[in-house]
Amino acid sequence: MARKSGDGPSNTDIDMTPMIDMTFQLITFFMFVMNFSEAEQDDRIQLPLSQLAKPVEGAMESPITLQLTNRGSVIYAGEMVAVSDIGTYLEREKTVMLDAGKEPSAATVIVRADGRSKTGEVQEIIRKCQEKGFERFALRAQYDEGR
Amino acid sequence: MAKRRSSSLGDKVAIDMTPMIDVVFQLMSFFMCTLKVVAPEGDFDIRMPLGAAAAAAPDDQQVPPVRVKLSAGADGSLAGIAMNGATVADFEELRKRVIGLVGTDTGPNSLAERTEVELDCDYSLKYVNVVRAITAVSGKVQDGQIVELIKKIKFTPPKRG
Secondary structure (H helix, E strand, C coil): CCCCCCCCCCCCCCCCHHHHHHHHHHHHHHHHHCCCCCCCCCCCCCCCEECCCCECCCCCCCEEEEEECCCCEEEECCEEEEHHHHHHHHHHHHHHHHHCCCCHHHCEEEEEECCCCEHHHHHHHHHHHHHCCCCEEEEEEEECCCC | CCCCCCCCCCCCCCCCCHHHHHHHHHHHHHHHHHCCCCCCEEEEEEECCCCHHHHCCCCCCCCCCEEEEEEECCCCCEEEEEECCEEECCHHHHHHHHHHHHCCCCCCCCHHHHCEEEEEECCCCEHHHHHHHHHHHHEEEECCEEEECCCEEEECCCCCC
């Protein structure tokens, strides 16, 4: 208000600089917090909580993500598959690995199992992976900051 | 360019900011809409080749595995915990027993590093209990720092029924 020092009505130029500054800062913020990682995550899975499940640092070598729902079906590459049929898909993964000149034992199978699912089904998934030569597993849990 | 310079020399050229502001707001809306808040996740690494238990040759460094049995109730809830055959009240006690067994020294070639935990779980047990058991045996949080205990974990073959 104090700025209106001129006589009568005049064209007041709005100084856009602070607004543009702020907007750019917001954009920068959103760009930084945006998650570009290709981590497969599915809202249907409620991971169990654990204090020791510290966020993964660095990329894993040849990760294969298998997600087990509480109803006992596996989500593999966005597709619902029965636990008994997962062997076919793992065979395909194994072929891809061998074609790339890598052994299946070098791959890591990430098991994102729902906390309400049956342990036996998780074990069955692990056994089917073992039968195809996969031997590294990562049981995924959600980091529990609260307790 | 030539058209705009119609005024005489020394005049201020007003830059039209509208397209830039439009683009900037569109960018901001895009980032705001695509922002997905992801809960931090972590892994428990398990190396479990097929038939490793039978194939592993016994050596001097080998320590007998700690057997943790998790029994399930009718609805899949946890009915009981046992460590090497002895009943354990809860996961906190399981952790204390593991610390009592291997100590807190987790350096190279320490007892904790050489010891392996074998989880024997009922088929219908809810998986959340397995993660709790793994959390109990693999470490503890002390003053915000993670103290690692046993890192080698394996499962017994699944038993249906």
